[in-house]
Amino acid sequence: MTALNKLSSAKVRTAPPGKYSDGGGLWLVKRDDGGAQWVLRVTVYGRRREMGIGSLQAVSLKEARETAEKWRAVVREGKDPIKERDRKRRLAERQDHTLASVAHEAFEARKSQLKGDGKAGRWFSPLELHVLPKIGKVPVEEIDQQDIKNALEPIWHEKADTARKAMNRLNITLEHAAAMGLNVDLQAILKAKALLGKTRHKAKNIPYMPWPEVPAFYSSLTEQTPTHLALRLLILTAVRSYCVRFCHLDQIDGNVWTVPEDNMKGQVGVVTDFRVPLSDEALAVIELAKPLAREGYLFPSVRKGVISDATMSRHMERRELLARPHGFRSSFKTWCVETTDMPEVVVETSLAHVVGSKVERSYRRTDLLERRRPLMVRWADHVTGKNASEVIRIA
Known part of the structure; x- marks a missing residue:
């Protein structure tokens, strides 16, 4: 039987560069650069295999002997220790x-x-x-x-x-x-x-208010509260409720409201800052909201932050209305289609929708702000009842 435990701690520590057997296939290999490592040599399927079991700095003589015996036991079972170690490593990685x-x-x-x-x-x-x-x-x-x-x-x-x-x-x-x-x-x-299988669920559109009914609802929003004023600005601008709820005074410059990219729907880098042309009526609503502002936000909640996403919806529910705030975007779109000749690209851009292919958008370097402005003015006139009997044709 091959002798085991040939090396002493002193020998391990002081031995010059070279290869030293501890018996049972365990070797200490010391290099000229001062480094040293433990190597186990075994024979599996008639083939000699060498596996490193750690550096001398990290693995003591006692630990090296214990590790070597563990892998010799694997060899006695007829297994390749290197393959077995790799298998266990893969298993551990899978668990991670x-x-x-x-x-x-x-x-x-x-x-x-x-x-x-x-x-x-x-x-x-x-x-x-x-x-x-x-x-x-x-x-x-x-x-x-x-x-x-x-x-x-x-x-x-x-x-x-x-x-x-x-x-x-x-x-x-x-x-x-x-x-x-x-x-x-x-x-x-x-x-x-x-x-x-195919889902039984049928998608339901968000209930909207027919555009002829919007003026009557708008005229009922008479209170100078964040909820009433936010609903008014939402209707007038046809933007999403998130944009309105987080409207900040710093975003208003003259008659243009720039909604920051982070407040827009969609992935960052795909959707950018969005400029909204403000009608006189929208500017008037903003002026009414300024005294209520807290930390620059025009529509603060009672306690902290801004009004919640459900605040405007609950107001409409209490009025026993089926329509919801987001539906006013559909009201605006339907009004555009049925009463104007405005090109679709202008209407869709007014709704902050991505229009055209990626290539088309790369060449169209405009948000059509000035073309959208008269459209939003006409919409404000409709909402406030100024053109109730007029069928609008916009060139």
């Missing part, structure tokens, strides 16, 4: 690369493209609420269509939009995992959709 951990990495990588770092739009919520509690601890390489189906089946028909968003986030997560070099099934999303 759970769906939850990779999903968070994917979110962090995508944050800079999202409005408000993804918090305002709650980008991560569909995963956090409906997917990760069920399969978040599963290694991402093991995720298959059945896992995804089981996670989303409870909301597939009842909360179809949320399920759709969750699918989208899952797809981004799997693509991120593939980019990390992990062996994931990029077809799992499509397969899961096939298993789940």
Whole structure:
């Protein structure tokens, strides 16, 4: 039997450059540059294998002997210690690369493209609420269509939009995992959709107020409160409620309101700052709101911050109206289509919609502000009842 434990601590510490056997295939290799490492030599399947088990600086003689014995035991089982070590390392990495951990990495990588770092739009919520509690601890390489189906089946028909968003986030997560070099099934999303089938949910448009009825509602907003004034500005400008709620005095310059990119819907870098031409009526509403401003925000809440997203909706609910604030954008669009000849590109730009292909937009270096101005003035005239009997044709 080959002798073991040939080396002493003193020998290990003082030996000059060279190779020194401790027995049982354990060697200490000292280099001319002063470095040293432990190497285990074993024979597996008639082939000699050498595996490093650490540097002398990190692994003591005692630790090297214990590690060598562990791997010699693996050899006695007829296994290749190097392959076994690699297998265990891959297994440990798979446990580290759970769906939850990779999903968070994917979110962090995508944050800079999202409005408000993804918090305002709650980008991560569909995963956090409906997917990760069920399969978040599963290694991402093991995720298959059945896992995804089981996670989303409870909301597939009842909360179809949320399920759709969750699918989208899952797809981004799997693509991120593939980019990390992990062996994931990029077809799992499509397969899961096939298993789940077509959703029974039918998308419903946000209820809107027919444009002929808008003047009567507008005239009822007589109170000088953040809610009434915010609704008035929302109607007059046809912007989204988020833009109105976070309207700041610094954003107003003369008769132009510049909504910052962070307050616009869409990905950062795709949507930019948006200029809104202000009619005289809109400017008058802003003047009425100025005395109410807090920290520069025109529509503050009772306690802190700005009015909530539900504040204006609740006002309309109390009035027993089916329409909701966002629906006034549809009121404006329908009014444009039915009563004006304004080109679609002007109307869509007024709604801050992305118009045309990427190539077209790269050549169209204008937001059509001056063409939109008379349109918004005419809309304000309609809203305030000044042209109630007029059918408008705008060249």
